[in-house]
Amino acid sequence: QKEVEQDPGPLSVPEGAIVSLNCTYSNSAFQYFMWYRQYSRKGPELLMYTYSSGNKEDGRFTAQVDKSSKYISLFIRDSQPSDSATYLCASYTGNQFYFGTGTSLTVIP
């Protein structure tokens, strides 16, 4: 059983659209949840970081965690072509991070 599961996409949206990216996880011990953005052939860049359940907003980005359903979401408002990247969800417990496979997003101008 995979610790973190993520639909790989690809996802293609027009500029200005609201994007919803989702992951599920299996380990109820997970407390910390992250979203990373990865441009082609670059290292993952920490985008959002949340602890336990709830919402966190940063500009056009909102991260949402529902621990009861083990569901992690990232919403991007007013999407821009520069948001085109692969988005990785991740969770952490103990001393290990577990990553999803990543969702490839293309925002079309």
Next chain:
Amino acid sequence: EPEVTQTPSHQVTQMGQEVILRCVPISNHLYFYWYRQILGQKVEFLVSFYNNEISEKSEIFDDQFSVERPDGSNFTLKIRSTKLEDSAMYFCATSRQGNTGELFFGEGSRLTVL
């Protein structure tokens, strides 16, 4: 803004050769990690390192791999006797605290084994 730096950015080696990948962590970070990403696949955990010793390692991190912090600044990953399947991007990551989730990645070192 502080960043994790990695060298080399790309290394091509022959099968069976030894490779050393280097990382300079963010200066006040104490927890260090190596991850691997085979082209088109997910980011995979290799090893975590704290207080000059390995904290955890994955099944991938077998006797072929080793890590050390030789001079208090660099954090290295050594791959002995490389195999074709070792071809991947290797990412160093660091965090200030080990019991949270804020992990900062370097740009990666692309290893190609021929």
